[in-house]
Amino acid sequence: xxxxAMTAVALLASAAMRQAADPAPPMSxxxxxxxxxxxxxxxxxxxxxxxxxxxxxxxxxxxxxxxxAPLHVANIKRLVRQGYFDGLAVVRAQDNYVVQWADSxxxxxxxxxxxxxPPEFTAAFDAALPFTPLPDVDTYAPQVGFTDxxxxxxxxxxxxxxxxxxxxxxxxxxxxxxxxxxxxELYAVxxxxxxxxxxxxxxxxxxxxxxxxxxxxxxxxxxxxxxxTPAERVAIHSIKVxxxxxxxxxxxxSALKTDSPTFAALLQARRFRHDDWYKVPAGRVDVCNVxxxxxxxxx
Amino acid sequence: xxxxAMTAVALLASAAMRQAADPAPPMSxxxxxxxxxxxxxxxxxxxxxxxxxxxxxxxxxxxxxxxxAPLHVANIKRLVRQGYFDGLAVVRAQDNYVVQWADSxxxxxxxxxxxxxPPEFTAAFDAALPFTPLPDVDTYAPQVGFTDxxxxxxxxxxxxxxxxxxxxxxxxxxxxxxxxxxxxELYAVxxxxxxxxxxxxxxxxxxxxxxxxxxxxxxxxxxxxxxxTPAERVAIHSIKVxxxxxxxxxxxxSALKTDSPTFAALLQARRFRHDDWYKVPAGRVDVCNVxxxxxxxxx
Numbered sequence: 001x002x003x004x005a006m007t008a009v010a011l012l013a014s015a016a017m018r019q020a021a022d023p024a025p026p027m028s029x030x031x032x033x034x035x036x037x038x039x040x041x042x043x044x045x046x047x048x049x050x051x052x053x054x055x056x057x058x059x060x061x062x063x064x065x066x067x068x069a070p071l072h073v074a075n076i077k078r079l080v081r082q083g084y085f086d087g088l089a090v091v092r093a094q095d096n097y098v099v100q101w102a103d104s105x106x107x108x109x110x111x112x113x114x115x116x117x118p119p120e121f122t123a124a125f126d127a128a129l130p131f132t133p134l135p136d137v138d139t140y141a142p143q144v145g146f147t148d149x150x151x152x153x154x155x156x157x158x159x160x161x162x163x164x165x166x167x168x169x170x171x172x173x174x175x176x177x178x179x180x181x182x183x184x185e186l187y188a189v190x191x192x193x194x195x196x197x198x199x200x201x202x203x204x205x206x207x208x209x210x211x212x213x214x215x216x217x218x219x220x221x222x223x224x225x226x227x228x229t230p231a232e233r234v235a236i237h238s239i240k241v242x243x244x245x246x247x248x249x250x251x252x253x254s255a256l257k258t259d260s261p262t263f264a265a266l267l268q269a270r271r272f273r274h275d276d277w278y279k280v281p282a283g284r285v286d287v288c289n290v291x292x293x294x295x296x297x298x299x
Numbered sequence: 300x301x302x303x304a305m306t307a308v309a310l311l312a313s314a315a316m317r318q319a320a321d322p323a324p325p326m327s328x329x330x331x332x333x334x335x336x337x338x339x340x341x342x343x344x345x346x347x348x349x350x351x352x353x354x355x356x357x358x359x360x361x362x363x364x365x366x367x368a369p370l371h372v373a374n375i376k377r378l379v380r381q382g383y384f385d386g387l388a389v390v391r392a393q394d395n396y397v398v399q400w401a402d403s404x405x406x407x408x409x410x411x412x413x414x415x416x417p418p419e420f421t422a423a424f425d426a427a428l429p430f431t432p433l434p435d436v437d438t439y440a441p442q443v444g445f446t447d448x449x450x451x452x453x454x455x456x457x458x459x460x461x462x463x464x465x466x467x468x469x470x471x472x473x474x475x476x477x478x479x480x481x482x483x484e485l486y487a488v489x490x491x492x493x494x495x496x497x498x499x500x501x502x503x504x505x506x507x508x509x510x511x512x513x514x515x516x517x518x519x520x521x522x523x524x525x526x527x528t529p530a531e532r533v534a535i536h537s538i539k540v541x542x543x544x545x546x547x548x549x550x551x552x553s554a555l556k557t558d559s560p561t562f563a564a565l566l567q568a569r570r571f572r573h574d575d576w577y578k579v580p581a582g583r584v585d586v587c588n589v590x591x592x593x594x595x596x597x598x
Contacts, residue, residue, distance in 0.1 A: 196584065
């Protein structure tokens, strides 16, 4: 299931409903809108910006965001292509916060990758980037919306835009120095959007498939959710760039374009969700409460 | 770990930091504020409004909110005291949404408990209830803040107040009819706050200890995250009201009073978090990004 699932806010259907004669839940407005979407409202996710994180529980798929953190994305791909992550492990799982993977024993060489990078915590405001604004007020930023499938905040007065820490976002762990995040240590958000981190750390992508492999990992009992013993860690079989696999071995994924009419219709249906179950439409929605529809298949 | 953990937004500390000579992370401003708090800023959590949900993974502790949903809380306690939940199971785990427990086979009698209840999705605005407002704008409600430890929204113009669907909140599953939620089917939020549910369903409490026992449960592969076979369900050993156990068998818990000077100081430290790691303070905070400090021990 996507992190940002196809039907993220489903009914709080009772078990009794599930026991009814027709076991299929009624098709939601969102499902109907997606079902009627033209092929042109979808984009193929670029294999060159796709990572396969292979774990004992299966394959987590991450889409990278080079438009927002080009140096970090390039460095991560350099590390991946050196096999840097293969045989490392998830070393931290903090409830309602993040899972994190790294070379905890500090034995790997970064090889040709950089050890430090300019921060890239925000990007320069760029009017040329597509941006689908949300009409609703946000606690943390003057403007929020979506760019190329990613949740984004903007502050035109400050000339800045940045990715927001929503569920499933992937970022770069760092030490106190702002340039200390190389991409050798990555985390994924598995809880309430920790928006206080926005503009303090580089976000580089989001999980588009199977985040539950990460989100169900046993929480670490050490400080900050670090596992206390190496035996608790979850081994990483490998991380690969999808483009480096033969086409037949890739998972073809498509995401709904966030500047498409279908996405606009979904946003409205979500803001004013009102059906047999929902009695009081909120009339608004938070940027981290909007799922990105992702499906297997091209275009 | 509390859902609403003592140090909910911790550093994205690197593993390298953890490997340093002093394994203890530096004490955060929040830890220092809590460490200096007077005993009078804490309240004992009432055993009469505390549920022990005993699962194979351990004990989840829930504090009930009778001020907001008195009829539902009373009915749930009636069910608990009949042993209604003992031997039932968690039947649903939907990623980034909820876990839910119920009598999926529909074989239990509700006994002396009501099968339907008035909605209690909102409560009448009551100026006598303590309320610590958040100064920051909220996407979903005119006012947000805290009442008796719970995250709360208010709409004075509509004369309403309601609990908000933050991580760890516990609510009552229902069918389409608004009075169909008896409390025999309960859910806990384990993902991004599904605030679209606010005012559509009765919230009755929050998890104050060990929510990770719920949040790591394997996600169901059926529609809405329901488990597809009985074998996947997670058995409930029992649910008990803490007050029904001998005092020596209870877990004494205290929560920080949300109308205390210590909580006010924590809020400010969180809104303007700025330390060796945090470079850009947000200057604001979302009602679902504020942890409730809970500790073992009385007062």
